Amino acid sequence: MQSVQYAAPTTLAQATQALQGASDAKILAGGTDLLVQMKLGIREPGLIVDIKRIPELTAFTLGEHGLHLGAALTSAILHDDAQVRARYPGFMEALGLIGSSQVQGRCSAGGNLCNASPAADSVPALIVNRAVCNILGPAGERSVAVEAFTTGPGKNCLGSGEILVSIDLPLPAPRSSDAYLRFIPRTEMDIAVAGAAVALTLDAAGVCTAARVAIGAVAPTALLVPAAAEALIGTALDDTALANAAAAASAAASPITDKRGTAEYRKKVVGVLVRRAALIAKARIEADS
Amino acid sequence: MKVKTDFKYVGTRPIRPDGLDKVTGRAMYGADLNLQGMVYGHIVRSPHAHAVIKSIDFSEAMKLPGVLATMSAADLPEPGDKKIPGGEVDFELKAFSPIVMARGKVFFHAQSVAAVAATTASIAAAAAKLVKVEYDVLPHVLDIHEAARDDAPLLHEDVFTQGVDPVPTRPSNVSAEIELKMGDLDAGFAAADLVIERTYSVPMCHQGYIEPHACVAQFDENGKVEIWCCTQGAFMVRTLTAAVTGIELGKIKVTPSEIGGGFGGKTTIYIEPVAAILAQKCGRPVKIVMSREDVFRASGPVSSSETRVKIGVTKDGKITAMDTDIIMDSGAFSSSPLFPAVMFGTACYRCDNIRSSGREVLTNKPKVYAYRAPGAPQPILAVECVINEIAQQLQMDPIEFRQLNAVNEGDLPLFGVPFQAIGLQEILREAKKHPNYQVALGENQGRGVACAFWINAGMQSSATINVSEDGRVNVLTGNPDIGGSRASMALLTAEVLGIPVDTIRPAVVDTDSIAYSDLTGGSRTTLATGGAVIKAAEALVAELRKRAAALWGINVEEVDWIDGSAVARSGTGLETLNEARANDGHAPATAAKSLTLAQLAAQAGVTGGPLCAVASHNAHNAAPSFALNMCDVEVDKETGKVEILRYTCIQDAGKPCIRPTWKARCKAVLCRVSAGR
Ligand SMILES: Cc1cc2nc3c(=O)[nH]c(=O)nc-3n(C[C@H](O)[C@H](O)[C@H](O)COP(=O)(O)OP(=O)(O)OC[C@H]3O[C@@H](n4cnc5c(N)ncnc54)[C@H](O)[C@@H]3O)c2cc1C
Numbered sequence: 017m018q019s020v021q022y023a024a025p026t027t028l029a030q031a032t033q034a035l036q037g038a039s040d041a042k043i044l045a046g047g048t049d050l051l052v053q054m055k056l057g058i059r060e061p062g063l064i065v066d067i068k069r070i071p072e073l074t075a076f077t078l079g080e081h082g083l084h085l086g087a088a089l090t091s092a093i094l095h096d097d098a099q100v101r102a103r104y105p106g107f108m109e110a111l112g113l114i115g116s117s118q119v120q121g122r123c124s125a126g127g128n129l130c131n132a133s134p135a136a137d138s139v140p141a142l143i144v145n146r147a148v149c150n151i152l153g154p155a156g157e158r159s160v161a162v163e164a165f166t167t168g169p170g171k172n173c174l175g176s177g178e179i180l181v182s183i184d185l186p187l188p189a190p191r192s193s194d195a196y197l198r199f200i201p202r203t204e205m206d207i208a209v210a211g212a213a214v215a216l217t218l219d220a221a222g223v224c225t226a227a228r229v230a231i232g233a234v235a236p237t238a239l240l241v242p243a244a245a246e247a248l249i250g251t252a253l254d255d256t257a258l259a260n261a262a263a264a265a266s267a268a269a270s271p272i273t274d275k276r277g278t279a280e281y282r283k284k285v286v287g288v289l290v291r292r293a294a295l296i297a298k299a300r301i302e303a304d305s
Numbered sequence: 306m307k308v309k310t311d312f313k314y315v316g317t318r319p320i321r322p323d324g325l326d327k328v329t330g331r332a333m334y335g336a337d338l339n340l341q342g343m344v345y346g347h348i349v350r351s352p353h354a355h356a357v358i359k360s361i362d363f364s365e366a367m368k369l370p371g372v373l374a375t376m377s378a379a380d381l382p383e384p385g386d387k388k389i390p391g392g393e394v395d396f397e398l399k400a401f402s403p404i405v406m407a408r409g410k411v412f413f414h415a416q417s418v419a420a421v422a423a424t425t426a427s428i429a430a431a432a433a434k435l436v437k438v439e440y441d442v443l444p445h446v447l448d449i450h451e452a453a454r455d456d457a458p459l460l461h462e463d464v465f466t467q468g469v470d471p472v473p474t475r476p477s478n479v480s481a482e483i484e485l486k487m488g489d490l491d492a493g494f495a496a497a498d499l500v501i502e503r504t505y506s507v508p509m510c511h512q513g514y515i516e517p518h519a520c521v522a523q524f525d526e527n528g529k530v531e532i533w534c535c536t537q538g539a540f541m542v543r544t545l546t547a548a549v550t551g552i553e554l555g556k557i558k559v560t561p562s563e564i565g566g567g568f569g570g571k572t573t574i575y576i577e578p579v580a581a582i583l584a585q586k587c588g589r590p591v592k593i594v595m596s597r598e599d600v601f602r603a604s605g606p607v608s609s610s611e612t613r614v615k616i617g618v619t620k621d622g623k624i625t626a627m628d629t630d631i632i633m634d635s636g637a638f639s640s641s642p643l644f645p646a647v648m649f650g651t652a653c654y655r656c657d658n659i660r661s662s663g664r665e666v667l668t669n670k671p672k673v674y675a676y677r678a679p680g681a682p683q684p685i686l687a688v689e690c691v692i693n694e695i696a697q698q699l700q701m702d703p704i705e706f707r708q709l710n711a712v713n714e715g716d717l718p719l720f721g722v723p724f725q726a727i728g729l730q731e732i733l734r735e736a737k738k739h740p741n742y743q744v745a746l747g748e749n750q751g752r753g754v755a756c757a758f759w760i761n762a763g764m765q766s767s768a769t770i771n772v773s774e775d776g777r778v779n780v781l782t783g784n785p786d787i788g789g790s791r792a793s794m795a796l797l798t799a800e801v802l803g804i805p806v807d808t809i810r811p812a813v814v815d816t817d818s819i820a821y822s823d824l825t826g827g828s829r830t831t832l833a834t835g836g837a838v839i840k841a842a843e844a845l846v847a848e849l850r851k852r853a854a855a856l857w858g859i860n861v862e863e864v865d866w867i868d869g870s871a872v873a874r875s876g877t878g879l880e881t882l883n884e885a886r887a888n889d890g891h892a893p894a895t896a897a898k899s900l901t902l903a904q905l906a907a908q909a910g911v912t913g914g915p916l917c918a919v920a921s922h923n924a925h926n927a928a929p930s931f932a933l934n935m936c937d938v939e940v941d942k943e944t945g946k947v948e949i950l951r952y953t954c955i956q957d958a959g960k961p962c963i964r965p966t967w968k969a970r971c972k973a974v975l976c977r978v979s980a981g982r
Contacts, residue, residue, distance in 0.1 A: 056598070199944055281945075288943045 087126025106194030493626025493658025497617025516565025538824020605674025642680025650684025763924030776903025
């Protein structure tokens with residue numbers, strides 16, 4: 017019979033200490049992944065360390081360096097901030113797709129990232145926004161680019177005793193925007209069959225000067241696809257450029273076939289999503305200027 | 306027979322008597338009951354789809370502190386060839402007992418094999434993991450076509466295909482075959498200008514009720530068992546639990562809780578006998594709650610099917626021949642709705658030459674159970690798709706094509722009972738006029754039309770009406786309320802008694818407190834249980850007139866019951882009963898003497914004792930219902946995603962008892978349509 021201990025530290029130091037003592041500890045943010053997994057018997061931690069009472073983990077600031085996001089901040093709170101929504105519309109729409117209002121009232125971007133589902137919606141959008149993960153562990157602090165954080169389905173780069181403390185999203189350059197699209201057969205409350213995020217910067221003439229493209233649910237982890245971005249840079253996002261970016265994304269995808277869709281289908285659809293997301297990001301830039 | 310068409314209460318929108326408790330969370334569902342000293346049962350399930358059970362070892366589980374009892378099929382009587390009485394057809398116990406506890410062999414993944422009871426749910430779950438079951442794994446078969454082959458892994462040594470002559474000597478996974486015919490099929494196809502033949506398959510799905518199965522069972526020293534559970538039929542639980550456990554039926558009392566959906570899936574038992582036996586063994590009440598996962602893995606899904614349809618038509622659009630053949634997957638035991646499927650697939654169309662055949666096949670999957678109009682949607686889907694294709698090829702409007710071929714009063718369907726007054730033509734006329742049918746379709750948009758049919762059931766029900774001293778009324782029935790039936794029972798009582806519906810409290814009571822009632826299903830409750838309620842209310846009115854006559858010292862024929870009061874006709878100026886009735890059902894203003902229900906109730910002690918009435922009913926007057934659904938969709942050509950733009954459902958509802966409930970039911974059907982994609 018398994019019994020579970022529960023700790024709710026109020027400082028990072030207490031949290032790292034609690035984690036060091038136990039080999040079967042799990043961090044609890046919103047619990048919308050962890051508690052479900054425990055109920056299904058997939059995880060049986062001996063210690064749960066609830067990090068929501070640590071102030072810096074549930075705070076955020078938006079300033080000249082960008083968005084500094086506490087890893088356990090509840091998505092719904094971030095969503096209430098009009099400035100964050102205006103700066104990172106694609107990231108916010110990705111985060112806002114997670115679950116329902118109820119789930120949004122609990123879940124966090126940090127949890128979405130640490131859970132390391134290949135289909136996690138906010139991760140491709142974090143990647144195109146050049147997000148950086150700030151980690152604290154027994155050996156001190158370190159930072160990792162978000163595209164290197166997830167290492168496989170359900171696996172991340174955190175070592176034993178390490179906590180994801182915060183995520184930094186640099187401020188987008190002028191005339192920049194982003195977009196995220198996912199494909200689900202239903203209208204809501206579903207897990208992505210494929211997902212795509214695109215961030216763009218356009219010059220005054222409408223020529224793309226910088227781009228990042230990331231895809232989700234089509235590989236063991238969300239992928240940054242430089243070839244798709246290169247297909248867009250230097251173009252006015254004409255049909256050919258978009259088709260090339262779509263083809264590059266499809267080529268980079270290495271999906272599996274499961275109940276949500278076949279590998280062929282996912283490969284094809286992820287390209288469609290990249291093209292459509294690029295057009296949305298472009299429309300956002302044009303609408304702003 | 307004169308049909309009553311003017312109603313005072315029926316067809317109105319009362320506040321649902323169960324509504325407040327449900328929206329506040331106070332309503333007691335299956336898992337909500339907790340008894341003093343109660344412990345928890347947990348079921349051990351098979352990890353194999355087909356295997357021989359070699360041994361079950363409880364010794365490690367019993368060592369865990371808090372474990373109180375264990376059970377397996379060894380604690381249940383051998384089913385042998387025993388039959389369970391089922392009204393019109395008897396059921397074989399050997400197709401029920403192994404669903405409760407596998408005996409010797411498991412036939413599907415997650416079939417229950419053993420159970421433990423412990424002081425907490427988590428100890429019980431941990432103990433279940435310690436039960437050691439040794440299996441000899443057998444090859445399994447999941448596909449209906451593979452299962453039907455001679456060389457397929459055989460599920461049961463004692464299943465021989467029923468419905469073939471002579472009776473086969475070799476056992477088979479094909480458990481039943483049936484064929485129905487009318488007219489001359491060959492001549493019908495010879496007369497056709499266009500013949501289309503297609504095969505459609507419908508996958509297995511689950512009824513998906515929101516509330517998982519849950520129950521509590523308690524045993525007393527005299528061997529009396531009480532069971533509280535969520536079910537579509539408390540009497541059904543009593544019958545099946547008695548048969549499976551060998552406990553005398555009369556010693557079992559079943560109390561149905563509120564029910565969070567059933568859709569046909571709660572027309573059987575899974576956990577009740579397990580809780581009862583564990584309770585008997587440990588001397589404490591035992592609760593068992595199935596998890597959502599258990600529900601999906603081990604409780605009745607819906608038959609998957611494959612239907613071949615061949616239809617011939619003349620070039621001016623008359624159907625000349627219909628030939629359908631369906632294969633239904635029944636899971637591991639015979640239970641599919643094969644007969645309704647074969648009978649009702651073509652019921653919407655008049656055609657002189659029809660053949661309809663079907664086969665039921667057993668596979669290593671959970672035993673299937675009923676789901677909304679069991680057996681009808683699968684073949685109807687196939688028939689309607691072919692009908693649409695034919696209309697398209699003939700360049701006819703799909704509704705006009707149906708108007709030309711739809712059944713009318715007097716037509717003889719394949720199931721042999723000529724249609725009485727039916728509403729299919731009216732439905733088609735309304736559909737054709739409906740604004741949604743006139744909307745022009747845009748690019749990548751399409752419109753589908755389909756008719757549907759269900760036979761509806763009657764069967765046995767009972768009702769009790771008790772009047773309290775203040776004239777308030779309790780109406781008791783034995784049918785779990787799945788879709789608002791308590792409100793309907795209150796409305797029917799109000800209508801007959803002529804009293805406000807909010808003075809009536811309807812309740813669904815336990816099997817000791819009311820006479821037998823068949824389960825809630827087959828769209829029978831409003832008709833049959835409602836019929837019993839009407840009979841009881843009418844008997845009560847007769848009694849009330851008698852009581853008033855006694856108080857007034859006049860002849861009972863002199864007393865009418867109008868608007869909730871006994872009215873003495875003498876002195877009203879009304880000479881006959883008919884005249885009083887003709888007075889629009891309202892109490893004549895000049896009535897010299899009248900007594901309200903409350904006044905009669907207050908004096909019941911001196912007029913003959915408490916006021917009550919009991920009635921039983923076996924309804925044979927169920928009328929079939931027809932429907933038409935039309936749906937506009939748009940396809941995203943790049944992703945294949947289909948979006949529903951408009952959905953229109955037109956049903957011949959008969960007389961709806963409650964207005965909002967009827968609308969809600971239509972919406973519920975549509976939710977299922979769109980969620981099921
Ligand atoms: C009904 C429902 C619908 C959902 N829909 C979606 C959806 O559409 N898209 C989607 O992507 N996801 C979906 N999810 C999954 C889930 O809601 C998200 O992944 C969510 O972002 C997880 O955040 P959380 O704060 O609840 O994480 P938790 O469950 O608290 O944690 C998730 C994992 O990360 C670890 N962890 C959390 N925070 C940290 C940290 N700071 N440092 C180290 N480890 C940490 C935990 O130990 C755990 O293993 C859904 C879940 C539910 C229940």
